[in-house]
Amino acid sequence: MKGIRALFSRKLRLAGVLGLVLATPLLVVTTGQRPASASNVVNVTIHVPASVQTNPCFPTDVVNLSGDIHIVITSTDDGNGGLHINKSLNSQLSGVSITTGTKYVNSENQQYDWYARPPFPAVQSQTYDFLLVSQNNTPNYVLHMTMHETVDANGVPTATVDNFSMDCAG
Numbered sequence: 001m002k003g004i005r006a007l008f009s010r011k012l013r014l015a016g017v018l019g020l021v022l023a024t025p026l027l028v029v030t031t032g033q034r035p036a037s038a039s040n041v042v043n044v045t046i047h048v049p050a051s052v053q054t055n056p057c058f059p060t061d062v063v064n065l066s067g068d069i070h071i072v073i074t075s076t077d078d079g080n081g082g083l084h085i086n087k088s089l090n091s092q093l094s095g096v097s098i099t100t101g102t103k104y105v106n107s108e109n110q111q112y113d114w115y116a117r118p119p120f121p122a123v124q125s126q127t128y129d130f131l132l133v134s135q136n137n138t139p140n141y142v143l144h145m146t147m148h149e150t151v152d153a154n155g156v157p158t159a160t161v162d163n164f165s166m167d168c169a170g
Contacts, residue, residue, distance in 0.1 A: 048069060064096055083151060087112045093130060148162065
């Protein structure tokens with residue numbers, strides 16, 4: 001139980017430093033313990049501090065983002081060596097353009113499930129998209145974050161966040 005809690009606590013710290021991570025090309029999270037057979041739940045609200053990001057719709061503009069990300073992760077060992085993982089993410093982000101004063105908001109719920117089964121390694125990739133909606137006639141934009149999760153041959157989970165990008169959504 002402690003091993004899976006440690007893994008997901010570390011994953012949650014990744015989300016908590018979302019603004020800092022955008023400038024980091026590769027982050028790896030790992031735990032050295034096999035998960036316990038009981039269901040484990042991590043329920044955390046992360047306060048994202050101000051993070052200045054270049055607006056992909058207007059490269060000379062920057063937006064100061066901040067807000068909360070609420071994450072619930074449930075993992076359950078199926079008793080046959082497999083691991084069920086359910087991730088639920090609720091984001092409430094907002095920002096203001098430093099140069100134009102345009103306001104952007106994000107309010108989304110995302111859910112994702114996967115099953116890691118033997119033989120290991122098992123690999124799963126997921127891209128999370130955060131739509132930032134303009135509060136006037138300027139285009140919206142999307143922040144993308146890709147996370148790769150691997151359960152190795154010993155049943156030890158590892159998470160790697162290695163790709164962040166933004167696109168103009170029109």
